[in-house]
Amino acid sequence: PVASCKTVLASKVSASFRDQIKKDIKERNVKPKLVGFLANEDPAAMKYAEWTAKTCAETGCEFELRKVDKQELEQKIDEANDEASVNGIMVYYPVFGGKQDQYLQNCVSIYKDVEGLTFKYIYNVYHNIRFLDTDETTKCIIPCTPLAVIMEYIGVYNAVLPYGNRLYGRTITVINRSEIVGRPLAAMLANDGAKVYSVDITGIQMFTRGDGIKLQAHKVEDVDMTLEQVVPQSDVVITGVPVANYKLPSKLLKDGVIAINFSSFANFEDDIKQHASIFVPSVGKVTVAMLERNLLRLHDYQHREAAN
Ligand code: NAD
Known part of the structure; x- marks a missing residue:
């Protein structure tokens, strides 16, 4: 029956995160500043930038879009790294694509990396290192798309268990193993105790x-298993396949599964609500909310440093 599935909309979830951020910013009377660099003509990037500007305005953050020539981007990032009034930096990718974009991601100072895409943060996710310092006062920035997908609020995390083990006993399939989303996501879920099957076109890893x-x-570990074997075992199935005609067959899903799609295309079949207990059709807006949460955190670190 359709009514038994709860659809969780990113717009709703992000609104509650934004309210919280807005409240924090107002109470503390601060105005964190985010600079976004646009160095391509991609309409999707422009849309993302517009959405970032809108959310920043709503929560009380300052947002400045800097349109730059891609050949100047590295230098402009360097300058923004040194600008005291800038608390966070993001770049709308792709710019050159491939390895050069990866290089540019690492030009952003870790103290301003709102997206959590610099090597240090990704490395720390893979090694389950949660703080930047040994005194554990400075939490690492988590890449914002995996952070948005994790959605602690849908109750997959069991709060009875200690922090860091809250997914123990859960089996989760993630269909996408990109370096931006799927692989850090699988690592984060497994670090919190889940058994994660990470699926991509080359095969399945656990x-x-x-x-x-x-x-x-x-x-x-590489596992010699198929989608037909891993999906039926999974309590949560997360899809991120960037292909319009990709559909995960609903018949593989366990009854009452939690189904989350972060791809820009609908990866679940139309009858998904007849199989899932919770369905999250997209997460984009939550990603932007996470970006602002990271911005506020970086703002606080910079002010703490300045006060010391
Ligand atoms: P990508 O192209 O880097 O990675 C795609 C991944 O999907 C790869 O691991 C690939 O092996 C896998 N894949 C492709 N076809 C497959 C198939 N048939 N079966 C199994 N695996 C398959 O893309 P990306 O950067 O990870 O982005 C993926 C999607 O997520 C895009 O639609 C993108 O727009 C979206 N996205 C959303 C957000 C957000 O905040 N909502 C953020 C980033 C990306």
């Missing part, structure tokens, strides 16, 4: 902290 979650950080 990310776990081992039997009894004894390992401190997850390990990865």
Whole structure:
């Protein structure tokens, strides 16, 4: 029956995050500043920039879009890294594509990286290192799309268990293993205790902290399994296939599954609500809310440093 599935909309979830951020900003009377660099003509990037501007205006953050020539981008990032009034920096990709974009991601200072895409943060996700310092006062920035997908609020995380183990006992399939979303996402879920099947076109890997979650950080193994074997076992299925005609067959899904799609295309079949207990059709707006949460965090770190 259709009525038994709860559809969780990104617009609604992001609104509650935005309200919280707005309240924090107002109470503390601060105005964190985000600079977005646009160095391409991509309409999707422009749309994303417009959405960022709109959300920033709503929450009380300052947003400045800097349109630059792609050959100047690196220098402009350097300048923004040194500008005291800039608390966060993001770049709308793709610019050159491939490895050069990866290089540019790493030109952003880790103290201003709102997207959490610099090597240090990604490395820390893969190694389950949650703080930048040994005193554990400065939390790492988490890449914002995986952070948006994790959606602690849909109750997959069991709060009875200690922090860091709250997904113990859960089996999750993630269909996408990109370096931007799928792989860090699988790592984060496994670090929190889940058994994760990470699926991409080359095959399936399993990310776990081992039997009894004894390992401190997850390990990865290639598994000789098929989608038909891993999906029916999964309590949560997360899709991010960037292809219009890709549809995950509903008949593979366990009854009452939690189904989350972060692809810009609908990866689940139309009858998904007859199989899922919770369905999240998209997460884009939550990603922007996470970006602002990261911005506020970086703003606080910079002010704390300045005060010391
Ligand atoms: P990508 O092209 O880098 O990666 C795609 C991944 O999907 C790869 O791991 C690939 O192997 C896998 N894949 C492709 N076809 C497959 C298939 N048939 N079966 C199994 N796996 C398959 O893309 P990306 O940057 O990870 O983005 C993926 C999608 O997510 C896009 O639609 C993008 O727009 C969207 N996205 C959304 C947000 C957001 O905030 N909502 C953020 C980033 C990306």
